[in-house]
Amino acid sequence: MSVRMRGFTSYTKLADALEMVLSRVKQLEPEVVPFERALNRALAEDVISRVDLPPFDRAAVDGYAVRAADTFGATESKPVKLRVVGSVGVGSAARLEVGRGEAAKVATGAPMPRGADAVVMVEQTKTEGEHVFIFAKLPPGKNVSAKGEDVRRGEVILEKGRLLRPQEVGMLAATGNVKVKVARRPKVAILATGEELRPPGARLREGEIIDANSYSLAAAVESCGGLPRRLGMVPDDARSLRRALRKASGYDMALISGGSSVGEQDLVPDVIAELGELLFHGVAIRPGGPTAFGVVGGKPFFGLPGFPVSALVAFDMLVRPALRRMQGLPADRGYPKVRARLARKVSSTLGRMGIVRVRVREQAGELVAEPIRVAGSGILSSMTRADGFLTVPEDVEGLKEGSLVEVELYRWPM
Amino acid sequence: MSVRMRGFTSYTKLADALEMVLSRVKQLEPEVVPFERALNRALAEDVISRVDLPPFDRAAVDGYAVRAADTFGATESKPVKLRVVGSVGVGSAARLEVGRGEAAKVATGAPMPRGADAVVMVEQTKTEGEHVFIFAKLPPGKNVSAKGEDVRRGEVILEKGRLLRPQEVGMLAATGNVKVKVARRPKVAILATGEELRPPGARLREGEIIDANSYSLAAAVESCGGLPRRLGMVPDDARSLRRALRKASGYDMALISGGSSVGEQDLVPDVIAELGELLFHGVAIRPGGPTAFGVVGGKPFFGLPGFPVSALVAFDMLVRPALRRMQGLPADRGYPKVRARLARKVSSTLGRMGIVRVRVREQAGELVAEPIRVAGSGILSSMTRADGFLTVPEDVEGLKEGSLVEVELYRWPM
Numbered sequence: 124m125s126v127r128m129r130g131f132t133s134y135t136k137l138a139d140a141l142e143m144v145l146s147r148v149k150q151l152e153p154e155v156v157p158f159e160r161a162l163n164r165a166l167a168e169d170v171i172s173r174v175d176l177p178p179f180d181r182a183a184v185d186g187y188a189v190r191a192a193d194t195f196g197a198t199e200s201k202p203v204k205l206r207v208v209g210s211v212g213v214g215s216a217a218r219l220e221v222g223r224g225e226a227a228k229v230a231t232g233a234p235m236p237r238g239a240d241a242v243v244m245v246e247q248t249k250t251e252g253e254h255v256f257i258f259a260k261l262p263p264g265k266n267v268s269a270k271g272e273d274v275r276r277g278e279v280i281l282e283k284g285r286l287l288r289p290q291e292v293g294m295l296a297a298t299g300n301v302k303v304k305v306a307r308r309p310k311v312a313i314l315a316t317g318e319e320l321r322p323p324g325a326r327l328r329e330g331e332i333i334d335a336n337s338y339s340l341a342a343a344v345e346s347c348g349g350l351p352r353r354l355g356m357v358p359d360d361a362r363s364l365r366r367a368l369r370k371a372s373g374y375d376m377a378l379i380s381g382g383s384s385v386g387e388q389d390l391v392p393d394v395i396a397e398l399g400e401l402l403f404h405g406v407a408i409r410p411g412g413p414t415a416f417g418v419v420g421g422k423p424f425f426g427l428p429g430f431p432v433s434a435l436v437a438f439d440m441l442v443r444p445a446l447r448r449m450q451g452l453p454a455d456r457g458y459p460k461v462r463a464r465l466a467r468k469v470s471s472t473l474g475r476m477g478i479v480r481v482r483v484r485e486q487a488g489e490l491v492a493e494p495i496r497v498a499g500s501g502i503l504s505s506m507t508r509a510d511g512f513l514t515v516p517e518d519v520e521g522l523k524e525g526s527l528v529e530v531e532l533y534r535w536p537m
Numbered sequence: 538m539s540v541r542m543r544g545f546t547s548y549t550k551l552a553d554a555l556e557m558v559l560s561r562v563k564q565l566e567p568e569v570v571p572f573e574r575a576l577n578r579a580l581a582e583d584v585i586s587r588v589d590l591p592p593f594d595r596a597a598v599d600g601y602a603v604r605a606a607d608t609f610g611a612t613e614s615k616p617v618k619l620r621v622v623g624s625v626g627v628g629s630a631a632r633l634e635v636g637r638g639e640a641a642k643v644a645t646g647a648p649m650p651r652g653a654d655a656v657v658m659v660e661q662t663k664t665e666g667e668h669v670f671i672f673a674k675l676p677p678g679k680n681v682s683a684k685g686e687d688v689r690r691g692e693v694i695l696e697k698g699r700l701l702r703p704q705e706v707g708m709l710a711a712t713g714n715v716k717v718k719v720a721r722r723p724k725v726a727i728l729a730t731g732e733e734l735r736p737p738g739a740r741l742r743e744g745e746i747i748d749a750n751s752y753s754l755a756a757a758v759e760s761c762g763g764l765p766r767r768l769g770m771v772p773d774d775a776r777s778l779r780r781a782l783r784k785a786s787g788y789d790m791a792l793i794s795g796g797s798s799v800g801e802q803d804l805v806p807d808v809i810a811e812l813g814e815l816l817f818h819g820v821a822i823r824p825g826g827p828t829a830f831g832v833v834g835g836k837p838f839f840g841l842p843g844f845p846v847s848a849l850v851a852f853d854m855l856v857r858p859a860l861r862r863m864q865g866l867p868a869d870r871g872y873p874k875v876r877a878r879l880a881r882k883v884s885s886t887l888g889r890m891g892i893v894r895v896r897v898r899e900q901a902g903e904l905v906a907e908p909i910r911v912a913g914s915g916i917l918s919s920m921t922r923a924d925g926f927l928t929v930p931e932d933v934e935g936l937k938e939g940s941l942v943e944v945e946l947y948r949w950p951m
Contacts, residue, residue, distance in 0.1 A: 158752070159752050174747075176917065177915065213773075214744050214745060216742070216743035233744070234743055272916070273918050274917070286948065288756070288948050289753045289754070290845075291921050293749040293917060293920075296748070296751075296752040297746075299737065299738055301737050317646075318626075319628030323715050329593055329629075329630040329631075330628050331592075333713070335707040338573050338706050339703045345576055346576065429646065431707050431711065435707070459946070501682050501687060503688070504590075506704035532873070533704075
């Protein structure tokens with residue numbers, strides 16, 4: 124006998140739900156930005172060097188440019204004596220030529236004078252009038268940065284999809300790539316439904332609560348490269364929701380929190396189905412189960428749970444990979460992963476993937492993950508106390524104390 | 538016999554250099570910002586909840602609010618029958634009272650009606666006219682989120698120094714903390730010295746190179762929370778440098794790349810000493826050795842090497858911890874750390890800490906760190922190919938293939 128009334132008759136497994144989401148989400152068209160504003164953006168095309176790096180053979184240390192062959196046999200006790208024919212500074216062409224038995228003073232970064240093929244460090248020399256004593260034997264090329272040894276003109280230096288860190292910004296500068304094509308940042312509409320919602324800072328009457336989701340979801344969107352736009356709170360009626368969802372379809376993606384559970388006022392999945400296509404409603408994860416996904420006006424629409432923790436967990440599991448895909452990044456959650464030992468057993472509901480928030484600490488040289496005790500999915504402090512989370516597969520009832528687990532970290536440092 | 542001329546006569550150990558830097562760097566005064574703009578900022582004070590969370594006892598699931606005692610003995614085959622006295626929606630006060638043998642329909646998030654102390658999930662019920670059959674025994678408090686169970690009014694919810702993630706933004710919203718005190722972001726002046734420097738995109742004549750450091754350092758400052766301000770390129774003469782450094786002392790910190798090696802045109806440490814106090818010049822790290830630090834006008838000034846890789850490595854080792862300290866964060870490098878097995882031996886210069894860039898890959902369930910082969914410290918591509926780095930202590934000549942090492946990751950994901 125079934126005791127279900129209007130409950131979810133079936134949950135979609137996370138892997139299947141994610142596959143459906145990703146089948147409807149594609150990379151956005153790229154945009155061109157100045158390289159110095161490209162930090163943390165993903166490249167939309169391979170970048171090719173326009174120059175050789177270094178652009179000329181140059182001294183890698185302060186010292187004397189010499190012919191390596193002239194130093195053969197030099198030791199600390201038996202130096203070689205060379206005649207100094209001049210010096211080459213940084214920033215100008217080398218007009219000197221170094222012949223046999225000769226040396227030229229060079230500064231780090233100075234172009235190599237013709238004839239010279241090595242630089243002896245100043246620490247291994249001693250000057251005496253017009254001469255310099257060399258106390259070390261040098262192989263050809265020693266302390267010389269050869270033209271193009273770092274990067275060759277025409278070479279692919281950074282591949283499509285690369286996330287730009289400070290060193291890549293420097294590389295773009297050095298190789299003359301002053302404009303780069305990067306993935307456009309997805310604009311994400313954020314809506315919260317519910318008669319009970321009031322804005323942060325409002326005085327509450329009984330039954331009312333603060334809309335925290337609009338803000339935590341906006342921050343979550345921002346933290347994975349998207350541009351959030353809060354469109355505010357929507358009353359729980361079909362007409363208001365229809366209007367709000369139509370407006371949201373002008374963005375690259377929409378997140379609607381609340382109204383996707385199975386109560387009477389849970390209209391979001393119905394309105395998504397009405398205006399477009401509903402692909403699933405109910406995902407086999409806990410928390411985060413009452414999540415819906417569909418497409419309205421060609422744009423991905425997520426109905427996220429109203430509980431703050433469930434909304435953020437569902438965001439991590441399904442929205443993050445989608446936002447990353449839109450930016451040309453791997454369609455995963457993208458959190459750093461570490462191995463840790465479980466400090467306490469955890470139990471999970473069979474048939475649903477458990478997402479267990481944990482604290483992580485170092486103990487006796489290994490990482491220990493301590494599950495955070497929670498009374499329900501409404502406990503927001505379980506997220507603020509967490510360093511990360513682990514997942515318990517659908518077909519596993521729990522994990523034993525002491526087992527090795529993979530923890531995804533919300534953010535480093537802890 | 539000493540063969541040194543004007544080389545560094547002594548390098549300061551990294552640990553000592555860092556201690557000197559941190560002795561001169563203090564936390565900046567805080568500023569007040571709207572909570573929705575506080576993502577990735579560090580709290581400058583403890584945050585206290587202004588409310589109870591939840592603000593009232595409420596249903597955690599859709600179902601029927603009951604007196605738990607009435608359900609004792611109920612099973613799936615032998616349900617208890619209760620009379621439905623009404624329903625409570627979300628967003629309004631519960632005006633009902635549930636007496637013995639009675640139940641009230643409730644939606645998730647609805648306030649609990651007086652008398653009821655548990656909620657039976659809709660999936661475990663069956664309605665029949667004015668009655669509902671309950672197919673499960675409930676303990677008191679089941680499926681009820683009690684007022685204040687998440688957060689109590691007056692409780693410290695987030696401690697000083699916490700970096701704000703999406704969940705903390707949500708928590709600030711939910712607890713009425715619409716303005717928060719966060720650490721001010723340090724404003725960092727960035728200068729590049731050298732006659733040879735030309736701006737990105739310029740056509741180069743022999744001997745000239747592009748100023749990449751101003752840009753990679755600006756990005757590095759940004760990536761650890763600072764506000765970079767590029768002040769441009771400065772010619773290598775004492776007068777220009779003096780003027781530029783005086784201007785830079787109007788910022789919270791200054792980074793000057795180039796001109797801190799030991800060549801003739803390396804004036805930065807001298808001018809720092811002249812205008813303020815020079816604490817060290819030359820650090821026992823490789824790359825990054827030609828680094829200087831001092832204080833001008835009460836502000837920390839770093840003379841960083843001109844080579845792009847050396848500049849970024851010295852930034853990581855000394856500037857990052859300082860910028861983090863200024864923001865009230867732990868004064869460390871703050872990179873995620875993972876353990877990996879070394880794919881190839883690395884050698885290092887005795888007496889200097891080696892900073893070895895590595896690629897990291899997963900192989901047979903463990904992480905493997907592969908050192909990147911480099912010809913010199915000028916090789917910028919060694920940084921763009923790197924996922925992170927490991928350090929070889931001053932008193933160690935190298936690490937064997939297969940040893941377990943700690944890798945600091947520049948960024949996750951790889």
